[in-house]
Amino acid sequence: MVLEVLKFPDPRLRKKGVAVESVTPELKTLAENMLETMYAENGIGLAAPQVGQSVRLLVIDTRPRDEDGNIVLEGLTELERQVPQPLVVFNPEITVTREKTTYEEGCLSVPGFFETVDRALYIEAKYLDINGQEQVLKTDGLLAICLQHEMDHLEGKLFIDRLSFIKSNRIKNRIQKHGYPTADEVAEERSEARERRKAAREKTAVTAGSK
């Protein structure tokens, strides 16, 4: 079932996610619906607060696809390839971060806006998978950036909160005054951003240049 994705300034996006005690059948269903919603919206990640659920749950699939929708593994870093995707992540905790990178991010809750955000280049994290099993993940690349972005949602934080004060306010005021761009405008912005991302992708790999 495709769920409604809340958009800034919906106050539910500001609520912190609560840790799950165990992965119940209801939470499994929520995770499956979130994956379906993410794919329907052409997103690469979605956190439970974005669908109005204050739970520490996020789903991710950063695998690049060609025009026919086939997964192109060459687009992934060596570390990213070792992580099984799609990822369903409960109660994530980052245990290690290394180096810094920047990336032009967007968000299904702030459609049509893309801005450069500072993130850690490499992360290690522990979490519970969809079967409630504890897992450890070590990655760089877009997967590391996406995980950090989605984990912000669990704290009620959006990527537009991480910009300079001036830039952040400019975007928030524009949305509150004029609303969001049309679906066509968003699609155009998104494809332009995708091209820019493709060019920036190498920068996000720890192992870049070593192959």
Ligand SMILES: [Zn+2]
């Ligand atoms: Zn987001």
